[in-house]
Amino acid sequence: MPLNRRTFMVKGVAAATVLSAPHVRADNHAGKPKVVVIGGGAGGATAARYIAKDSKGEIDVILVEPSRMYYTCFFSNLYIGGFRELSSIGHSYGGLTKGGVNVVHDWAVGVDRAAKTVSLAGGAVLNYDRLVLSPGIDFVDGAVPGWDVTSQNKMPHAYKAGSQSELLKAQVESMPQGGTFAMVAPPNPFRCPPGPYERISMVAHVLKETNPTAKIIIADPKPKFSKMALFQEGWADNYSGMVDWIGEEFGGGNVEVNADEMTLSIDGEVTKVDVCNVIPAMKAGRICELAGITEGNWAPVHAATMQSRVDENIHVLGDASAQGDMPKSGFSANSQAKVCAMAVRGALTGSKVFPAKFSNTCWSLIDTDNGVKVGATYEATDEKIAKVDGFISSTGEDAALRKATFEESVGWYAGITADMFGS
Amino acid sequence: MLAFLTSQIRMPALAALLFVAPQLAAEDIGDAKAGTEVWEHCSACHQIGQGATSGIGPHLNGIFGRAAGGLEGFDYSKGLIREGNNGLVWSLDKLDAYLENPKALVSDTRMSFDGLETKKERDDILAFLRQFSDNPQNIPEAPPTARTHEIVLPPEVLAIVGDSEYGEYLASECTTCHQIDGANEGIPSITHWPQEDFVVAMHAYKVKVRPHPVMQMMAGRLTDEEIAALAAYFEKLE
Numbered sequence: 145m146p147l148n149r150r151t152f153m154v155k156g157v158a159a160a161t162v163l164s165a166p167h168v169r170a171d172n173h174a175g176k177p178k179v180v181v182i183g184g185g186a187g188g189a190t191a192a193r194y195i196a197k198d199s200k201g202e203i204d205v206i207l208v209e210p211s212r213m214y215y216t217c218f219f220s221n222l223y224i225g226g227f228r229e230l231s232s233i234g235h236s237y238g239g240l241t242k243g244g245v246n247v248v249h250d251w252a253v254g255v256d257r258a259a260k261t262v263s264l265a266g267g268a269v270l271n272y273d274r275l276v277l278s279p280g281i282d283f284v285d286g287a288v289p290g291w292d293v294t295s296q297n298k299m300p301h302a303y304k305a306g307s308q309s310e311l312l313k314a315q316v317e318s319m320p321q322g323g324t325f326a327m328v329a330p331p332n333p334f335r336c337p338p339g340p341y342e343r344i345s346m347v348a349h350v351l352k353e354t355n356p357t358a359k360i361i362i363a364d365p366k367p368k369f370s371k372m373a374l375f376q377e378g379w380a381d382n383y384s385g386m387v388d389w390i391g392e393e394f395g396g397g398n399v400e401v402n403a404d405e406m407t408l409s410i411d412g413e414v415t416k417v418d419v420c421n422v423i424p425a426m427k428a429g430r431i432c433e434l435a436g437i438t439e440g441n442w443a444p445v446h447a448a449t450m451q452s453r454v455d456e457n458i459h460v461l462g463d464a465s466a467q468g469d470m471p472k473s474g475f476s477a478n479s480q481a482k483v484c485a486m487a488v489r490g491a492l493t494g495s496k497v498f499p500a501k502f503s504n505t506c507w508s509l510i511d512t513d514n515g516v517k518v519g520a521t522y523e524a525t526d527e528k529i530a531k532v533d534g535f536i537s538s539t540g541e542d543a544a545l546r547k548a549t550f551e552e553s554v555g556w557y558a559g560i561t562a563d564m565f566g567s
Numbered sequence: 568m569l570a571f572l573t574s575q576i577r578m579p580a581l582a583a584l585l586f587v588a589p590q591l592a593a594e595d596i597g598d599a600k601a602g603t604e605v606w607e608h609c610s611a612c613h614q615i616g617q618g619a620t621s622g623i624g625p626h627l628n629g630i631f632g633r634a635a636g637g638l639e640g641f642d643y644s645k646g647l648i649r650e651g652n653n654g655l656v657w658s659l660d661k662l663d664a665y666l667e668n669p670k671a672l673v674s675d676t677r678m679s680f681d682g683l684e685t686k687k688e689r690d691d692i693l694a695f696l697r698q699f700s701d702n703p704q705n706i707p708e709a710p711p712t713a714r715t716h717e718i719v720l721p722p723e724v725l726a727i728v729g730d731s732e733y734g735e736y737l738a739s740e741c742t743t744c745h746q747i748d749g750a751n752e753g754i755p756s757i758t759h760w761p762q763e764d765f766v767v768a769m770h771a772y773k774v775k776v777r778p779h780p781v782m783q784m785m786a787g788r789l790t791d792e793e794i795a796a797l798a799a800y801f802e803k804l805e
């Protein structure tokens with residue numbers, strides 16, 4: 145039966161979905177539509193897995209990621225605190241390969257948006273119909289005077305997990321008795337708003353056991369931070385007298401470091417320190433800049449589809465995107481990836497597209513069995529991903545609730561990593 | 568034949584239209600740029616932005632999430648202080664009510680201002696003010712920045728709500744925490760439940776009979792149809 149406009153109207157959506165599928169074709173080559181995903185982290189691994197899984201072979205999915213083992217930043221603080229083994233936060237890409245994703249271990253070094261190609265460090269050039277960028281963060285050059293990436297072996301950031309986390313942990317454990325641990329905290333916006341403060345809690349936990357007269361200083365350019373009341377209560381209750389937070393008001397933003405001398409200057413006052421954890425200001429992973437889709441430090445996107453505002457054939461996920469209200473977290477990146485996967489399939493195969501829903505929860509560990517959380521739900525508006533509801537743990541909660549919250553976070557870790565890598 | 572072809576070519580675009588339209592379940596508070604003009608009604612008494620201090624009226628930095636009458640050192644009316652002690656925290660709705668008619672919320676308020684009659688003006692000034700309070704990207708616990716409403720799905724979409732594809736999409740939000748293989752460690756398993764038990768549990772979170780804040784939030788934004796689709800999906804999982 146030839147389908148005329150009238151029967152189309154009557155059959156509505158079902159007809160549209162069924163019929164449109166075989167007729168949408170990749171326009172720059174023959175064969176199945178192609179999706180290239182750059183970055184195999186929280187956003188990229190999830191997007192690659194869902195596009196491959198849900199398109200059931202109708203879309204070719206290539207994931208470009210240099211590392212063979214992805215160490216999650218989430219729970220890397222728990223590793224520093226001695227609550228996790230490093231091996232327990234490392235994940236390989238075998239599950240994705242099994243799930244039909246073509247994983248290419250290489251760096252993406254260029255994007256030609258007109259030709260719709262990605263070039264790799266190894267020389268290969270990949271075509272795409274849709275490109276998904278989830279490269280995470282890089283550091284802003286010169287953000288902390290005296291520090292650049294060549295200083296990271298003396299003054300680690302440990303804000304990309306793996307060897308940096310190992311180094312910082314080893315440094316904390318070999319501090320002299322009564323020594324000083326310093327952190328230079330980053331300005332907004334940055335990856336994982338409670339991350340630096342969870343790290344302080346974990347370092348304090350280690351020092352309390354092994355080096356109880358040690359001191360912790362935080363130089364912070366911000367007047368306040370996420371879960372501030374919860375952390376400050378936790379530090380006072382569990383690590384009394386150990387943690388000194390120097391906020392914006394007291395010159396916490398006016399710092400300079402010297403990695404050879406191991407000194408930190410805060411508002412002109414120079415202190416000799418034993419460990420200096422420098423977490424500089426951040427920006428979108430460099431490939432976003434190379435692709436020409438950034439505005440300022442980040443890549444702006446449309447909320448409902450995570451499409452770049454500069455190029456509709458590119459989607460940007462996770463930390464690299466400027467999307468509105470969601471904090472830069474693994475949970476957020478994973479949530480955005482599912483909305484993106486649905487939009488990409490809709491565009492390339494005509495599959496159904498449902499209203500975008502986003503959510504996030506960030507747990508933090510303050511001390512043994514003492515977990516807290518903050519969470520929210522988000523919807524797409526014309527302008528951005530906007531927060532519509534939320535909750536946060538309260539100060540003064542009882543120990544049983546804090547323990548249950550911690551156990552929940554362990555369950556979440558198992559859940560999200562299975563959701564990312566399809567283990 | 569020609570008709571056939573045309574409709575085929577049009578379909579992707581049409582399909583996109585059908586589905587993009589209902590996607591916005593939330594709307595921006597208002598137009599912050601237009602709000603800068605409304606601010607001229609306030610600026611004789613209030614300051615906002617970097618370095619703002621209190622004058623005739625209190626400064627309005629961080630007003631969202633601040634307790635009413637909550638700035639230390641400002642000489643508030645008794646009524647506003649009382650409301651603060653009663654637990655009034657400035658949210659979108661409370662500010663909207665106060666700015667529409669200050670006396671309705673606080674009878675003896677010292678703010679001698681008649682109020683903003685039109686909703687558009689209030690929305691725009693609220694969007695303007697919101698920029699000077701905490702941003703949820705940096706402080707996730709900061710107050711919301713948009714108004715939400717239950718998604719009104721158009722009939723075309725409703726017709727497919729019961730189907731497993733919709734359940735599967737909705738479920739992808741749950742599997743960040745609840746594992747698809749039914750693992751039960753720290754977070755309970757939700758696979759293979761009888762649908763009715765599942766629906767009852769979800770509604771208990773939705774109406775806040777069950778206390779857990781994460782699940783209250785997750786269930787709170789789901790419609791009855793969506794809960795049904797999820798129950799069907801998780802029951803039948805392989």
Ligand SMILES: Cc1cc2nc3c(=O)[nH]c(=O)nc-3n(C[C@H](O)[C@H](O)[C@H](O)COP(=O)(O)OP(=O)(O)OC[C@H]3O[C@@H](n4cnc5c(N)ncnc54)[C@H](O)[C@@H]3O)c2cc1C
Pocket residue numbers: 182183184185186187188208209210211214216217218219220221250251252253278279280281302303304335336339340343429430431461462463464472473474475476477505506507
């Ligand atoms: C200490 C710490 C604690 C944290 N705790 C939590 C937590 O408890 N909960 C939570 O939800 N989040 C947490 N986070 C945040 C979370 O780790 C990030 O928000 C999340 O990883 C962002 O995902 P992404 O996909 O944007 O980037 P990433 O996960 O960083 O992935 C980016 C990937 O892209 C690859 N890549 C980069 N450039 C290229 C290129 N040119 N070519 C190919 N590949 C490239 C990288 O190798 C990397 O694997 C924490 C972060 C830190 C630092």
